[in-house]
Amino acid sequence: MKRSNLMVGLLSLLAVFAVAAAFKVAQTVVIPLMIAWLLSYICGPVVNYLVHKRVPLGLAVFFVLVLVLFVCYLGGVFLGGRVRDVLSESPRYISQLNAIYQDATANLDLPEDYLADINWTQQLGPKVAAMSVSVAGFMGNFLGKLTLVLIFLVFMLLGKPYFKYKVAAAFPARQAVQFTEMTASISKQIGQYLVVKVAISGTTGVLVWLALTLLQVEFSLTWGALAFFLNFIPSIGSILASIPPILLSIVQYYPSVWTPIFTAIVLLLIQMTMGNVIEPKIMGDSLNLSPVVILLSLIFFGWMWGMTGALLSVPIAAAIKIVCENIDALKPISILMGSGKQFMKDHGA
Template sequence: MGNFQVIIGLVGIVSIVASGLVLNFAQAVFIPLIIAWLLSYLFGPVVRFLSRLKIPTFLNVIVVLALFFGVCFLGALFLNARVLAFTEAFPRYYSRLLEIGKVLTTNLEFPPDFWSPSRWGVEVRGYLIDLSGSFVAIVSKLVMVIVFLVFLLLEAPYFEFKLQKAFSPVTAGTVKNIIDTISFQIGRYLSALALISAVTGMFVWFALEYIGVDFAVTWGILAFLLNFIPTVGSIVASIPPILVALVQFYPSYMPAVITSLALLTIQVTIGNFITPKVMGDRLNLSPVVVLISLLFWSLIWGVVGALISTIIAAIIKIVCENIPSLNFISVMMGSGKIYQKELEDRA
């Protein structure tokens, strides 16, 4: 019996490692598919509303694609404006960086040519080449996202009928209940997270605008986007504006200190007062599970994995919750506070 349990454990470990390798190897397909699936949640209500108006499905999809391309176009316009603003400000920042470089060279005994334009020109050229390659990869993935999104939206209205045809009434009802629960909880979670992220972004924008840090709007939007990454997103979003304040106001360090304190105050206030009231226990996930999921999916899929790590953990928990033999996994993934409250209410 003991040897059998050891074998089962080893098989489980090998299966997890093999699954991770497959997911990492096939990320070019899986990442666009997951993003398209999440976008289908976002645009699903639009499709259902138009369907109730007796508009054909393919026209609904065209409307959704128009909305999607409109958002992408506005994002491209904003990004272009930010790049132009940074290009105009670059000479000023470059001169400040040279001043800081001279101080560091003197105080920290860096090589004399460490900050020379020729040295950093080669480095910047390499980064630009890498960036151009990344841009091509992003465009190719965007095309795949659109293709997957179109097929998901075209298939969505008929999915329930396929369930009824494929399974018995009881099994079809169970599967539909799982899917509906996932849709409800994930949709509610994303809505609450979007609200909190928007509030965070606005506070960051207002605070940096008041302090006088350049590109305040950009840092506010960055805070909004990175706030979707659990735990580390808000920390990463705070680094660029602090560095910009350090260079912008050099040789005075006080604005950078004030910027750091302002961002810390915003994160602590929102994290301890606003988030608990808005989010509550929407997904009922243990913080340890959230952290492990973040680390695992970041390792497998990078930034995209970090963004969707909590959602994937929630989906696994919901599926296990609706399968009696796997219910114990759902319980172990849940928040201990919820179960403590349930036991206290029963007592």
């Protein structure tokens, strides 16, 4: 019996990795599908509300689609403006880097043939130009994936108002109620996650923007927006968002070191407090997910789909936990994925 259970466990583990490998290979299609699935939890209530108010389903979906496109357009305009601002100032920062290099190597006792003068304009100028080409290529690739996301989203939204009726017709009454409750729980918890995440990320972005504005670090609005977006990546995103403004402050205020030091202290304080103290506590309570599960899902889906997988890791983990919670044979997995706080309270601890 024990040997049979061990074989089943090993086969299940192999099946998980086989599915993960298949999803990794098919990420061109799977990632837009997962993003559309996530967006359906945001747009679905709007479609259901409009349909409830006797708006035709096609018109309701069209309205939501236009709204999504409008938000994407505003985001693209904002991002394009920030990139142009940074690229337009790049020659000045390249000159400053050249001065920093000359000062740093002036007192070094190096062989004469080793310490050749480096012209940072010649070294970094082509890279800046290549970067602008890369940004243009990224935008083109993004638009292609956005089109696929919108196609998936339209089909999901068109079927959303009829979903509960199909479930009622497809399953016996008891199973239909259980399945409906499970999907409603997934929708509720993912909605909570998105609301809390947007609130925390928005607060983090505003704090970073205000702090850098007070410290007079250039492009403070850009770094605030970067903090907002990267904060959607659990744990490490908040740290990654602190690196560019700290490096920029070093170049901007050279040879002074005090402003870069203050910048590093303030940013790391904001990011560590919001990203590693407040956020895990709120997210653990709202989704009832263990911090270890959040970290492992971040690593696993980050390996599978890169940054997009890191962004989707927590909603997918929450959905898996809820599904396991509603299947008797998988309830132990759901309990292990939870934070465990309710069991500690039950024991009076």
